[in-house]
Amino acid sequence: MTNIWMHIGAGSFHRAHQAWYLHRLLKEVVTDQWKIAIGGIRDDVVPLLTALAQQKNEYILETVTPQGVRNYEKITSIAKVLHWDEKMTNLIEQGAKTETKIIGFTVTEGGYYLDTSHNLDPNSPDIQSELNGKICTIYGALRAILKERIKQNGNPVTLLSCDNLRHNGDRFRHGFLQFLELCKDQELAEWVKKNTTSPNDMVDRIVPRPAADLAPRIKKETGVDDKAPVMGEAFIQWVIEDNFIDGRPALEKVGAEMVEDVxxxxxxxxxxxxxxxxxxxxxxxxxxxxxxxxxxxxxxxxxxxxxxxxxxxxxxxxxxxxxxxxxxxxxxxxxxxxxxxxxxxxxxxxxxxxxxxxxxxxxxxxxxxxxxxxxxxxxxxxxxxxxxxxxxxxxxxxxxxxxxxxxxxxxxxxxxxxxxxxxxxxxxxxxxxxxxxxxxxxxxxxxxxxxxxxxxxx
The missing domain is CATH 1.10.1040.10 (N-(1-d-carboxylethyl)-l-norvaline Dehydrogenase; domain 2)
Known part of the structure; x- marks a missing residue:
């Protein structure tokens, strides 16, 4: 059986970090496999998603040690590319499916719109736009996804922040519930409280934006003409609070640390x-x-x-x-x-x-x-x-x-x-x-x- 980890945020970090762990896990586990459906909430993701789709959702990850030793690996953990449109049609459709057990996201620290008291900033122009019906933040996207999920099946789902935000699961969850309160969507807020979890986790790997010389170097070393390559340092770490509501990948088999307190x-x-x-x-x-x-x-x-x-x-x-x-x-x-x-x-x-x-x-x-x-x-x-x-x-x-x-x-x-x-x-x-x-x-x-x-x- 294949379970789906839907990830919002198709940038280099996710593809060099979480996607790498799931790729390695596919090699370890024959049954109960996990694959990724990847998309984004901004239109700047379109060129990348298009490039990934054209190469069967696969890409090359280059890693390099401080001593200059380079390694090349074809990452195969992405099952689906969720093409972007303003209404987030594909994200909503995939997020509502029973097979989607985890919705992860990488939206950067500013993408949570929290002030120093860790409360949602209701005056943010993006949050205001969403209150008027536009989807442009993780909160608006998840609201639309989960409302459709309730219509389709109502199955529980884990919502997993993968950003450098202290107590990222707790902080995201607090902001999301405040957003639903702003939207006067008490019914969805109550469903979220009972049917989702938001584990805290710590992610670590230095992943620069792909430089101009990356694709030519990959072609020279591997023969692959990659339009969506990614590179990062050899070091990698992932520490995750073991708090998933409807199953999870056995990430501890490939080096992730599952802990009670992150x-x-x-x-x-x-x-x-x-x-x-x-x-x-x-x-x-x-x-x-x-x-x-x-x-x-x-x-x-x-x-x-x-x-x-x-x-x-x-x-x-x-x-x-x-x-x-x-x-x-x-x-x-x-x-x-x-x-x-x-x-x-x-x-x-x-x-x-x-x-x-x-x-x-x-x-x-x-x-x-x-x-x-x-x-x-x-x-x-x-x-x-x-x-x-x-x-x-x-x-x-x-x-x-x-x-x-x-x-x-x-x-x-x-x-x-x-x-x-x-x-x-x-x-x-x-x-x-x-x-x-x-x-x-x-x-x-x-x-x-x-x-x-x-x-x-x-």
């Missing part, structure tokens, strides 16, 4: 890996570098990330079942891999969501411990100076941020005291916003970063 793993990953990644991307951009490995191999930049983790994060997360110092060193080693060619543009994106999600918790906890978070303050200061340069038109690429209001941001940076406005933003800094000691720390740290940028020599 929190220690996700806290270490989000605060050490994700926050340091952003730190290196913002710093590298400011001094004219293009790639993550270049920044990590620059001692001054690597030191900023090392100090942040060592001085503030490790004390905040101790005690921990993980060896945090070893984890820090492994992460920085992964970032230094020159073969990944991961761009600062990709990692610097969505800073307005990453700052409150990845960095602010450490700021808050340091103050609660009676410690001034000097090392952590460097990260929002880097982002602020990054925004200053964006404001002046000096960033050498298009900055992409799903919740950026460009007009309002330019107005803030033109204001009389933009640092005070930035440090007073509750959406970014929660309970710290506007507090005199925090504002003073940010003023001083931003000045330090400006001086560092201006005096930096490659």
């Amino acid at each position: 929190q220690p793993y996700e806290e270490a990953k989000i605060r050490i890996l994700n926050a340091s990644h952003s730190c290196i991307a913002w710093a590298g951009t400011l001094v004219g570098l293009s790639y993550i490995h270049e920044g990590t191999q620059t001692p001054e930049i690597k030191q900023l990330a090392w100090n942040y983790v060592t001085e503030d994060v490790i004390p905040c997360l101790t005690p921990c079942p993980l060896d945090l110092e070893q984890y820090r060193d492994v992460v920085l080693d992964r970032f230094s891999n020159p073969n990944i060619q991961d761009t600062n543009q990709r990692v610097a994106a969505d800073g307005l969501s990453k700052l409150p999600g990845f960095i602010t918790p450490t700021l808050v906890e340091c103050y609660e411990r009676g410690v001034e978070p000097k090392a952590t303050a460097v990260l929002p200061a880097l982002f602020y100076v990054f925004l200053e340069e964006w404001h002046k038109g000096n960033i050498p690429y298009e900055y992409q941020d799903g919740i950026l209001d460009a007009k309002a941001m330019h107005a803030m940076l033109d204001g009389a005291d933009p640092v005070a406005q930035f440090a007073g933003d509750k959406a970014l800094f929660g309970s710290l916003a506007g507090k005199s000691e925090f504002v003073s720390l940010m003023r001083q740290t931003i000045e330090n970063i400006r001086d560092w940028k201006n005096n930096f020599k490659k």
